[in-house]
Amino acid sequence: MTTSATPRERLLDAAGELFYRDGVNIGVDALCKAAGVSKKSMYQLFRSKDELIAESLASRGPSYQALLHPGPEDDRTARDRILAVFERQDQMVAEGNFLGCPYVSTAIELKNPEHPGSVVARHFKQQLTDFFHRELRKAGAEDPATLAIQLTIIFDGASARAVVRAQNLGGIGVVTAAALLDAAGVRSGELVG
Amino acid sequence: MTTSATPRERLLDAAGELFYRDGVNIGVDALCKAAGVSKKSMYQLFRSKDELIAESLASRGPSYQALLHPGPEDDRTARDRILAVFERQDQMVAEGNFLGCPYVSTAIELKNPEHPGSVVARHFKQQLTDFFHRELRKAGAEDPATLAIQLTIIFDGASARAVVRAQNLGGIGVVTAAALLDAAGVRSGELVG
Numbered sequence: 001m002t003t004s005a006t007p008r009e010r011l012l013d014a015a016g017e018l019f020y021r022d023g024v025n026i027g028v029d030a031l032c033k034a035a036g037v038s039k040k041s042m043y044q045l046f047r048s049k050d051e052l053i054a055e056s057l058a059s060r061g062p063s064y065q066a067l068l069h070p071g072p073e074d075d076r077t078a079r080d081r082i083l084a085v086f087e088r089q090d091q092m093v094a095e096g097n098f099l100g101c102p103y104v105s106t107a108i109e110l111k112n113p114e115h116p117g118s119v120v121a122r123h124f125k126q127q128l129t130d131f132f133h134r135e136l137r138k139a140g141a142e143d144p145a146t147l148a149i150q151l152t153i154i155f156d157g158a159s160a161r162a163v164v165r166a167q168n169l170g171g172i173g174v175v176t177a178a179a180l181l182d183a184a185g186v187r188s189g190e191l192v193g
Numbered sequence: 194m195t196t197s198a199t200p201r202e203r204l205l206d207a208a209g210e211l212f213y214r215d216g217v218n219i220g221v222d223a224l225c226k227a228a229g230v231s232k233k234s235m236y237q238l239f240r241s242k243d244e245l246i247a248e249s250l251a252s253r254g255p256s257y258q259a260l261l262h263p264g265p266e267d268d269r270t271a272r273d274r275i276l277a278v279f280e281r282q283d284q285m286v287a288e289g290n291f292l293g294c295p296y297v298s299t300a301i302e303l304k305n306p307e308h309p310g311s312v313v314a315r316h317f318k319q320q321l322t323d324f325f326h327r328e329l330r331k332a333g334a335e336d337p338a339t340l341a342i343q344l345t346i347i348f349d350g351a352s353a354r355a356v357v358r359a360q361n362l363g364g365i366g367v368v369t370a371a372a373l374l375d376a377a378g379v380r381s382g383e384l385v386g
Contacts (some may be wrong), residue, residue: 021304022304023216023218023302023304025216025218099301099304100301101353103357104301104353104356104357105301107356107357108292108293108297108298108301108302108353108356109216109301109302111214111215111216111292113358113359118357118359121357122357122358122359125357125358146365146368149354149365150365150368150369150372152350152354153347153350153351153353153354153365153366153369154346154347154350154369155350156349156350156353156354156357157345157346157347157348157349157350157351157353158346158350159353160294160297160300160301160346160349160350160352160353161342161345161346161349163297163300163301164296164297164300164311164314164315164318164349165306165315165318166306166311166315172339172342172343172346173346175339175343176343176346176347176373179343179373179376179377180369180372180373180376182376183372183373183375183376184372
């Protein structure tokens with residue numbers, strides 16, 4: 001965070017970091033302190049803490065996705081591009097300080113699907129499923145919609161495992177996703193569409 | 194909760210319910226009020242709120258497991274006994290008020306694998322994996338240890354999906370578990386050991 005960042009940017013950065021690290025129940029005082037912004041300024045910039053939860057989660061979405069999804073320049077097969085997501089998840093866990101998928105954690109902590117933060121979480125989780133769906137269509141999978149959901153389930157289950165066990169995944173997410181792709185006949189040799 | 198329950202039982206019941214419904218950050222005052230127990234009594238019965246989190250989670254474990262795991266009297270094949278867990282999860286979500294697997298939610302909210310509540314969460318999550326492992330050995334699966342972990346991942350990923358999307362699973366957990374069992378050659382016809 002640079003000191004030239006605006007109060008709004010500093011709040012979004014601090015909120016994104018602290019909500020992930022400490023949970024959405026962290027107090028507004030701690031957030032404002034971390035951001036170096038007064039509470040009065042915070043409420044001028046964001047209508048409520050709930051809005052800050054939603055906006056900070058949304059603001060971190062693109063960089064989180066860039067970490068996980070292979071870009072368009074990655075010309076491997078659809079299968080390999082899908083498995084790359086699980087390989088990156090594995091690395092992310094191995095790097096330490098992994099506290100779960102930020103979208104799933106936020107939804108679990110908020111316990112209210114109508115909360116603006118839960119709406120953001122659902123949106124970004126759907127984008128992962130959409131990524132899988134596009135790749136599976138390219139690979140000619142028979143039922144890409146169902147398989148994309150199943151891959152998302154494996155991704156989120158592997159995240160949960162990393163949190164509950166507090167240990168590395170050791171490739172189990174990659175292997176499980178590969179087993180499902182094998183079973184659906186999505187092989188490496190298939191043409192990229 | 195009957196009025197003849199002891200203060201300890203009332204606290205464990207109220208804590209189990211409120212920690213699940215509202216999260217582990219709910220205050221001790223609200224817990225004591227729900228249990229009809231003074232704060233002084235609470236701290237005579239439990240050393241700390243952390244201990245109450247752990248003990249209330251542990252006290253609900255057996256009944257939660259009884260809901261999910263088929264009992265020894267259920268003489269279906271190992272494969273069907275495994276899939277029964279996913280069918281029950283599907284039902285549990287469909288019944289409403291599903292806020293995630295209580296163990297995963299607790300671990301995610303506590304964000305500290307050394308917390309006594311996280312230790313309890315890990316213990317019960319392992320028992321689900323152990324159940325799958327026993328059934329897979331009976332079914333003669335080639336690598337029951339890995340497959341048991343993979344089934345646990347599907348279970349937790351399906352739970353996450355139910356929370357994030359706030360909608361029924363519609364059998365997706367069952368279908369995904371079945372696909373993995375098919376791929377591993379664990380079929381219905383196999384003998385129960």
